[in-house]
Amino acid sequence: MPLSPYYITAGFLTWNWFYAYGILSSRTIKQIYGIDHNASPRQDLNKYADAAIREGKLTREQVDMIQRCEGASANSVEGYTLFFGSVIFAMHSRVPMGVINGTCAIYTLARLAYGVVYVFVSDDRWSQFRGLFWWIGNLSCLSLLWRGAAKGTAQLRSG
Template sequence: MSTTSTLGLNNTSFWSSPYAVPAAFLTWNWFYAYCVLASRTPKQWYGIDHNGSPRQDLNKYGAVAVKEGKLTQAQLDQIQRVEAASANSVEGYVLFVASVLFGLIANVPSESLTTACTTYTIARLVYGYVYVFVPDDRWSQIRGISWWVANSSCLYLFWKGAVQG
């Protein structure tokens, strides 16, 4: 029985590739950092999104929107936390990409690579959730812990790749 599709693609080869799982993690974490945590959607929802200068929306229009009743101060604060979580996730994504690519080049065992990618992903999900939904200073410390866990998983891949060679 042939596993070749009508497009000539081998249906069984994708997940057997050593690059498939890292590629899936890289894709998911890109989508999470750049799309899920994007502040455009809530800013559009509350009518304070201005495409001419979107990075300045909250500074220029946030207080006015609260004063006009378009949103509450708590909602504005949450959108500001969304923007900060997004910016941090975009910044952290660079380290993640570098560590995954280094791990692949250095032939880090796939189990170690998958474990590090899974750890990073879960830690970043926790980080984003806590940043956006937990304004309390005491509980927000979980955000710092998850940040360190995510970055440590990247540093682990650098270390693992260095000792592989």
């Protein structure tokens, strides 16, 4: 029996949530380097990065990478609401599931590329690709909203 397109959509929603809230989280990296403090993890770099550099636990480049990881995570968490809402709106408006899942795939690939560039690219010129991937992801969400509105309008006119 083939996999239902609804399970595929649920998979995209689940993966992107886990990616934003889990994979891009800086907690694991900070734990590896021994500067994760559960009492106030959002302040770890502010409080402990300079000492970790002085003690040789981290380099400035590693601290910068962790900061970019935190930025990528925050942006992905913020962007997840647009993704989730646009998918649900498109489903509610009866946009074909193939269109929804294809758009989810574009969003997912764009966000993966965005995260990789954000975290691992420190050169200003090459980091411009981050903006390109950000726009691709957001435009895919906006396209679902637009398609949902068009489909809903057509349903109102016919019914």
